[in-house]
Amino acid sequence: MKCTYCRILVFVIFVKTQHKITDRSLHINKLRDTFTNKSKITIQDLIDFYKQFEEETKRSTIDWRIYKLTQRGVLQRISRGNYSLSKSKVKTFVPEIDKSLKHLFNTVNKQFPYIKASLWTTKWINEFMLHQPGKFHTLLEVDREVMESVFYDLKDKRKNVFLDPSKEIIDKYVTNIKDPIIIVPLITEAPTQRVNEVHTITIEKMLVDIFCDPDLFAAYQGTEMIRIYETALEKYHINEPKMLRYANRRSKKPEIQKIISKAKNNI
Numbered sequence: 001m002k003c004t005y006c007r008i009l010v011f012v013i014f015v016k017t018q019h020k021i022t023d024r025s026l027h028i029n030k031l032r033d034t035f036t037n038k039s040k041i042t043i044q045d046l047i048d049f050y051k052q053f054e055e056e057t058k059r060s061t062i063d064w065r066i067y068k069l070t071q072r073g074v075l076q077r078i079s080r081g082n083y084s085l086s087k088s089k090v091k092t093f094v095p096e097i098d099k100s101l102k103h104l105f106n107t108v109n110k111q112f113p114y115i116k117a118s119l120w121t122t123k124w125i126n127e128f129m130l131h132q133p134g135k136f137h138t139l140l141e142v143d144r145e146v147m148e149s150v151f152y153d154l155k156d157k158r159k160n161v162f163l164d165p166s167k168e169i170i171d172k173y174v175t176n177i178k179d180p181i182i183i184v185p186l187i188t189e190a191p192t193q194r195v196n197e198v199h200t201i202t203i204e205k206m207l208v209d210i211f212c213d214p215d216l217f218a219a220y221q222g223t224e225m226i227r228i229y230e231t232a233l234e235k236y237h238i239n240e241p242k243m244l245r246y247a248n249r250r251s252k253k254p255e256i257q258k259i260i261s262k263a264k265n266n267i
Contacts, residue, residue, distance in 0.1 A: 101138070107154075
């Protein structure tokens with residue numbers, strides 16, 4: 001009993017003092033591929049799995065990784081020392097529509113009831129990032145032929161509205177304004193969804209857009225982009241065929257395929 005208590009105490013101390021393990025060290029995609037047809041995964045199975053990447057992996061490190069995997073819903077405990085892959089390994093991305101977004105969407109919808117419109121905020125990208133920006137902007141996507149009409153209508157009501165701004169305008173004005181609204185064209189056949197009566201983006205569209213518009217999404221480029229893709233692929237269900245069809249609409253399919261492949265290799 002005392003020995004068991006000591007092991008628990010040591011593990012608790014380790015959990016509290018251990019630095020956050022990177023997503024890469026968990027090897028989640030490879031773990032799923034390895035154990036996808038196995039109904040029971042033992043601790044020894046997991047030790048052997050991780051030792052193929054790091055031969056000198058400590059038992060305390062394995063225990064911490066098991067803890068992280070169960071916390072994230074990748075593994076589920078079925079009995080003492082035995083685990084299985086969670087049947088619901090990932091979630092569907094359903095963004096939170098706050099009051100301001102809903103009010104803006106209803107304002108546009110009331111004035112222009114017959115147009116197609118999609119609304120989202122870059123705040124939603126934060127959960128995928130390591131270095132989180134302090135400023136965000138709202139993207140209002142509408143049919144190209146009505147962009148100016150929507151812009152002038154909103155401009156009468158709000159000061160922080162921009163119509164498909166250039167890089168120069170973004171750098172000089174947009175980045176210095178709190179919560180600007182940016183009106184951009186809605187790409188035909190873009191993957192969207194309806195949440196809380198608001199027409200908005202899917203995760204597939206968000207991932208493609210931040211890659212295709214580096215001026216508009218400057219805070220999410222470089223290594224941060226890879227981090228965003230890695231976290232999204234781990235945490236949510238990504239419909240890759242849908243994502244690649246949209247990437248093709250934006251003439252970026254090969255580039256998006258490469259970044260998906262790179263992100264998967266890092267997980």
